[in-house]
Amino acid sequence: MIKSIIYYSAIYILCISCSKNAPAPLSTDQAIQIDNNIKSDSIDAWISESYDDNVDQKIKIELQLKAFQFIENIGNDTLKSKYLSNLSYNQSQIVDSALFRKINKNAISVNLKIKDSAAAANAYWDLAYFFRKRSIKDSAFYYYTEAQNIFEALNDRSNSGEMYLQKAVIQMKIKDYVGSEANIIKAIEIYNSIEDTKGLYKSYNILGIVLNDLKDYDKALSYYNEALYYLDKIPNSEIHKASLINNIGVIYRDKKEYKKAIENFNEVLGKLNIYEKHPVLYSKALSNLATAKLYFKDTVDVEKLLKKAIDIKAQQDDTGSLASSYHSYSEYKAYAADTLGAIEKAKIAERLSVEGSANEQLLKTWLYLAELDKSNAPEYFKNYTELNDSLQIEERKQQNKFARIRFETDEFIAENIELESEKETLSKQKQIWIGIATGFFLLGLSIYIIINQRAKNQKLRFDQQQQANNQEIFNLMLMQKQKVDEVKRLEQKRISEELHDGVLGKMLGARMILTGLNKRTTDEAIQEKSKALGSLQEIENEIRSISHELSHSAYQKINNFTDSVETLLANNKNNKIKTYFHFNEDENWDSLAGEIKINVYRIIQETFQNAIKHSKCSYFEVTFYRNDNDFNVIMSDNGVGYNVSKGKKGIGIRNITSRMNKLNGTFHIDSRQGEGTTISLNIPIIEDIKNNTDNNI
Numbered sequence: 001m002i003k004s005i006i007y008y009s010a011i012y013i014l015c016i017s018c019s020k021n022a023p024a025p026l027s028t029d030q031a032i033q034i035d036n037n038i039k040s041d042s043i044d045a046w047i048s049e050s051y052d053d054n055v056d057q058k059i060k061i062e063l064q065l066k067a068f069q070f071i072e073n074i075g076n077d078t079l080k081s082k083y084l085s086n087l088s089y090n091q092s093q094i095v096d097s098a099l100f101r102k103i104n105k106n107a108i109s110v111n112l113k114i115k116d117s118a119a120a121a122n123a124y125w126d127l128a129y130f131f132r133k134r135s136i137k138d139s140a141f142y143y144y145t146e147a148q149n150i151f152e153a154l155n156d157r158s159n160s161g162e163m164y165l166q167k168a169v170i171q172m173k174i175k176d177y178v179g180s181e182a183n184i185i186k187a188i189e190i191y192n193s194i195e196d197t198k199g200l201y202k203s204y205n206i207l208g209i210v211l212n213d214l215k216d217y218d219k220a221l222s223y224y225n226e227a228l229y230y231l232d233k234i235p236n237s238e239i240h241k242a243s244l245i246n247n248i249g250v251i252y253r254d255k256k257e258y259k260k261a262i263e264n265f266n267e268v269l270g271k272l273n274i275y276e277k278h279p280v281l282y283s284k285a286l287s288n289l290a291t292a293k294l295y296f297k298d299t300v301d302v303e304k305l306l307k308k309a310i311d312i313k314a315q316q317d318d319t320g321s322l323a324s325s326y327h328s329y330s331e332y333k334a335y336a337a338d339t340l341g342a343i344e345k346a347k348i349a350e351r352l353s354v355e356g357s358a359n360e361q362l363l364k365t366w367l368y369l370a371e372l373d374k375s376n377a378p379e380y381f382k383n384y385t386e387l388n389d390s391l392q393i394e395e396r397k398q399q400n401k402f403a404r405i406r407f408e409t410d411e412f413i414a415e416n417i418e419l420e421s422e423k424e425t426l427s428k429q430k431q432i433w434i435g436i437a438t439g440f441f442l443l444g445l446s447i448y449i450i451i452n453q454r455a456k457n458q459k460l461r462f463d464q465q466q467q468a469n470n471q472e473i474f475n476l477m478l479m480q481k482q483k484v485d486e487v488k489r490l491e492q493k494r495i496s497e498e499l500h501d502g503v504l505g506k507m508l509g510a511r512m513i514l515t516g517l518n519k520r521t522t523d524e525a526i527q528e529k530s531k532a533l534g535s536l537q538e539i540e541n542e543i544r545s546i547s548h549e550l551s552h553s554a555y556q557k558i559n560n561f562t563d564s565v566e567t568l569l570a571n572n573k574n575n576k577i578k579t580y581f582h583f584n585e586d587e588n589w590d591s592l593a594g595e596i597k598i599n600v601y602r603i604i605q606e607t608f609q610n611a612i613k614h615s616k617c618s619y620f621e622v623t624f625y626r627n628d629n630d631f632n633v634i635m636s637d638n639g640v641g642y643n644v645s646k647g648k649k650g651i652g653i654r655n656i657t658s659r660m661n662k663l664n665g666t667f668h669i670d671s672r673q674g675e676g677t678t679i680s681l682n683i684p685i686i687e688d689i690k691n692n693t694d695n696n697i
Helices: 002-018 028-050 057-072 077-089 097-113 117-133 137-153 157-173 177-194 197-213 217-231 238-254 258-269 279-295 302-316 319-335 339-355 359-372 374-517 523-555 561-570 594-615 651-662
Strands: 578-582 619-626 630-637 666-671 677-684
Touching (some): 028 057, 028 077, 057 097, 077 097, 077 117, 117 137, 117 157, 157 177, 177 197, 197 217, 197 238, 217 238, 217 619, 238 258, 238 279, 258 279, 279 302, 279 319, 302 319, 319 359, 339 359, 359 374, 374 523, 374 594, 561 578, 561 594, 561 619, 594 619, 594 651, 594 677, 651 666
Parallel strands (some): 578 619
Antiparallel strands (some): 619 630, 666 677
């Protein structure tokens, strides 16, 4: 292409030089523009050709180096920035690492020169990713921090949150779990503020991995469920969902709940086209399923699953994960009493762990070999101790480096703030002197106007204040009366419902039984009468209970809607059931109408009691969220569940239906045998304007 451009340019110059009416020679700016256009065409061609997979690697390096040299000679910094930034972003296509470092360095330099902060931040991001791919964690952490500082200055909250997550992942890998968790929480705060569903999914997923590493399985499981909640809102997320279900299966396996683990791994493998879309995830699920079945002592097809997983991982060149599968294969051989075979597979796992720098797997394999191969156990223990000590030392060094990076970054920011403050102070001092001169002139004029108007304004303010006070007193009296009337009406309605639904029904039943038995004197009739009398005694107790409750309610005030729900869940007498309550603390939940709060509270109370009595669950979870038009409540447990289509509508369902009809809301029950129950409420929002400051439910 470049040769043809030069050829036609030469012919054109020759022609115009021979013409009598030749045009005027090109100006300097025009010549530079033509030169830049020629270079741009050439650079685009070279870069495009170097990205072709069929081109030899040596030729790729030559093309990319030639393109970089031409870019360096471009006079237009904006055009230079564009090419360098694109090359830096597509670093996977850059064959030579040293060349990438030059490209990236120049990209950062030129973007800072032209004050394109966003492009400079992205170039830092590229460099951080470059170091992360090469496991140079401290450098990656440093440049993620550099990028994050620029994104925060630009108020680019989405990318700032992403930088926090990237740093958290690095900290997790060096077992700085406290720092990792802190950065994830910062990311969650950012993503919540901009309602970034995908960011929230990634944050809770990583948080689940951190808690799993800390062996806090229940909390990890709750975070994974939170990630699933946000993932369900993201379209085309089947692969991510399969990966998350695989992670949940690993937690169940580590908790020794093998049956649930097997169900999760089978669900992953059953996803449509999972092998074609993500063979690495498919092979991991196969290997995980095999180990779960082995630990469950169900060895049917275990060897077949492991061999298939190993074949796929070998094709994908996934060395670290392949070592894990051979370790599992060794465990299978040991379970089958084939000690030699177990040692052979463990040795392969050892070799692959070394090749893949999978140190955690290597430590695990050495401990296992020490159990299998008793004669060489001292050597394995020695290797284990030396590697474990060196890893701990390296992790501490990395953690100290990260702490130093954070400190230096904070110190640098503080220095910049101080310099900016000094500049602002000098500028303000100049403005102050000008203002003082002007102020003295205006002061004299103002004193005269103020004295002249003061008497009039004072009288006017006094009249206005008196009128406002009178109006406020009247409004308070009227509001107090409205509150008293409203409370009376609600209490009357509640008493009516309690007496009608509970006491009246039971009295009617007892009366009908006594009427039917009145003329009978048999022993059976006497026993039935005794039962009826017992029912009347229960009614008496219930009336007394309602009376006590009314008396207690007269002196007790529930201070806050969410506090009331938390107290309800915290007063769970069944220690085996863990409770979780999720809600946005920035939301004014007490602004909801009192009718909504009391009915939702009662529905949660009844649903929670049903879960305790019937579901055999280990956790019960309540989630509040709202938008402009609706208030949504989700109550879920991991109990035995039931078939919704075949289940009878008991009094609990009828009560929910009745209360939701009062609120003009809808509800949905999702439950299957063995998969827990979820009840979702959707209620149109009514703001309680009169009682907006009242904390009662």
